Amino acid sequence: MAPTPAAPEDPASASTRTPAVDPTRLLPQVSGRHHALDGIRALACLMVLVVHVSTETGDALAPGPVGALLSASALAVPLFFALSGVLLYRPWARAALDGTRGPDTRAYLWRRVMRVFPAYWVVAVAALLLYAGEHLTSVRHWVEVLTLTFPFNTSPHWAGPGPEGLGQMWSLSVEVAFYLTLPLFAVFLSLWARGGRTVDARGRRIIGGLVVITALSYLALVPQYHPEPRELMHSWLPRCMGMFAVGMALATLSEWAWRESGPDGPVRRFCRTIGTSPALCWLVAAAFYVLEATPAAGGRFFEPGNLWVSVVEATTSIGFAFFVVAPVALAPPAPDGARRRLRSVATWTDGAWLDGLMRHPVMVYFAPISYGVFLWQFIVLYLWRDFTGQEIFTGSFWLDVIPVLIGSVILGKLTYHLVEEPSRKWSRRFFSAGKG
Template sequence: MAPISSAPEDPTSGSARTTTADPALLLPQVSGRHHALDGVRGLACLMVLVVHVSTETGDALAPGPVGALLSASAMAVPLFFALSGVLLYRPWARAALDGTRGPNTRAYLWRRVMRVFPAYWVVAAVALVLYAGDHLTSVRHWAEVLTLTFPFNTSPHWAGPGPEGLGQMWSLSVEVAFYLTLPLFAVFLGLWARGGATVDARGRRIIGGLVVITVLSYLALVPQYFPEPRELMHSWLPRCMGMFAVGMALATLSEWAWRESGPDGPVRRFCRTVGTSPGLCWAVAATFYVLEATPAAGGRFFEPGNLWVSVIESTTSIGFAFFVIAPVALAPPAPEGPRRRLRALATWTDGAWLDGLMRHPVMVFFAPISYGVFLWQFVVLYLWRDFTGQDVFTGSFWLDIVPVLIGSVLLGKLTYHLVEEPSRRWSRRFFTTRR
């Protein structure tokens, strides 16, 4: 029989959660609005805009360190993937550790559909009308785009990772594939965790299972190149699962720390060490970022390279995502009161700079509209280039980034208020949280 936890019930998942831990242990935040993780989303939003604009203007493709560092801002994608792993797997991690039932799968899938597709359909329809050309009347093309299955087209009529105006949506397709398969991964990990008689044993089994998933993501690179290269597989979920698994592992560790046996076990010490060492973690993340900017991690324009280059690219992506997000995901809740000011010396001397940065008004502003900015940026970029008469790989990143940013923010904010939020509120009517 599955072990039953005596901890108070968490209303968001129907699982139990310990809430009486010693605050001196600085346990990670596992409930409430995680503003610092929202800040990471805002940071990733800006990074992905930088890489797309700099690539279209050719600055990211130019020789030299500036172009290399601009191109490496594509590491925003692993950040988005790992964030999804942290936030979406946490209720299942909680249930697996406690040996209780997980969240309602139907409600979860419904919320994901309503979170992703309404706003995406608006942008996709605009992009198709503007740029589909001869394929505007193609039912198949509309169906592939509207269902985000176009990365599986083995003979696409477009160049690059997606149709014109929608090139960035390959990563959204990967996200949706993860959303659909996450309940299956959760079932696998939950069943495997049941073999542990204690919370610590179950935690070790979950982490072990995520290590296996990460190894399988590396093995998924083999059929991408052998017996012949299949570049389209670069846009599929299997090779990206290690990036999601990083986030899932952080979600597991944050919940495990609240349940670990003993007064101060290794999981709590690990979480406390990482959560209070953001400077060291981000320095390591910067090393992975610089490695991504070198030829060792492949070309600068969605070029998978060869097997070994892809192995290095996957490693840099996983490492960068882990060390950027870990000190945020494993940090204790921010103290009550106003956020710490970055211009105050005490903020830097007492290690509060990361929370101050992630909760900065700029990050707070971008976090809720980040999805809309992500969706609109290529449409805005192409409209701007048409307006100014610029050809591809011409122009200046430093001049184009300002109007594209402004246009994407305005449309993203409109989409958030007129489509995303109404869809989210409407979707909540159909399922109630299991108590």
């Protein structure tokens, strides 16, 4: 999935905040590097690799609870979408609540392009050279792949959600579509919010608008099946907008909590309750995960099923994303000092375990290279299975996942240092506002 770094701050959207905030309010973190959200990204990255390897070996397709739970790790995708909503919509939410100008759209789009495409092009060219076969000389195929528009090909020559070696990129295509349309959604929500005379009224209007967007994402399932099934629409943005809206709502609530009128209003209480109840939230998320592992949420191999199955799947995705991301996105800043150790009993008894887990050295290591790991994993998986002479849906997940993880990490780290970071630094020369 596409990287979702901290969203750019726009000077024009700055607001006057309460100069002295009562620490007992436990207001959410809304500025600076959010290391716990980076941990969610690392977790999602590992989940994506698990579902891809286990599907290729057939373990995720095997009957029984183990296969079902492995297949449900596809819920990593809604996590990525929700993270994008939180981090990228935040400056627009701030501006809409304050009634000020939002971020520079040109700078935002430029940063997104330079953050996503340089590393993707490296991997896409490698996949095309390895697996395009007779389509290697097809200009149309190259253009579709390099622009991430291949999910809109209504008569593809490949099986599954994407060309060989690039099957996971359908979700990156959805991300890019969201990046392009986010300024439009932001304008709509901002105009709608202007009808509110107070910050609380504007906040309610924004949340109401996001509820409408979520409802429309459910309605987008109808043309996917009627008057006839169109499975390709499963990998288009409209049906996924509810997952992005979850993150956008969390960004709005976190900013709204800082501006809410009164000493301790319902928004602050809600943020405090969710931010200090990670165990309960993740327990609910686990229930959604189990639901995803049942036939009620569809098949295990990118099978949209029917309309009602897709409704259940969409609900599962939205619910899982909310209850995993919310206690992190609405949590107050971590206390200064060393990271809390998970082996300490006090970390678990005083509720600091989530921050300790999300800022664990493993998560800190994976977070910056997660995009590269995501990009390379199918190529590494196929090369490894070709090297070991394995056929599709054969082999062992437990024997394949370690070498594939190691190979993806090595290539992901190289891509991060040789492509992602240089292109990001180069792109900053053109616009000074914020960071990509």
